[in-house]
Amino acid sequence: MDIHVSNLPFKLTEEELKALFEKHGEVEVVNIIKNHKTRQNKGFGFVKMPNKAEAGTAIYKLNGFTVMDRKLKVSESATKEVPEKKAYNWKANIKKKTSVVSFDGQPKRPVKGKHKKRRGHGRGTTY
Template sequence: MNIFVANLNYKIQSEQLKEIFEEFGEVESAKIIMDRNTGRSKGFGFVEMPDDQQALAAIEKLNEAEVDGRTIVVKKANPKD
């Protein structure tokens, strides 16, 4: 399942994002969206979890959770189609 994560602190990186979700289940990959010009975080990212039930549980538990002093927002990612 693809997961959208927003309101992240700019210093959070893909590896940190992955660790955050790993405490609630298996994480296949995690990616912070970086600005292509500055190379800095855009403040949001995506996480892929192979187990849908763990993914949904992680969304519920990590949404509005405090990470590095910021309250993050976690949702299902939009389908690509």
């Protein structure tokens, strides 16, 4: 289970955070998010625990726990699900017999009316 930990002290290291969570169960990965330029802790991170029951007790006991004069906010991280990419259905998008489908499967708009396409650089020249 992935756990989101926020309001971390800026001097807290990953080893110290791991030791804090290992009191409540096995910890796989600890990742504190840092600024690329200054390499300083941004104040939040993630902890991954394999056992959901142990992770639940860790969340319950460490939420509001004070470390270096800061109260931690611990919760289950919201994982963002990536939707599957659907195949383009070109048959569903063809409405009239006049529409033409290009080689890549995208429908082209049919030419409406008797207007011809303008060519050339002159004023209002049509062919």
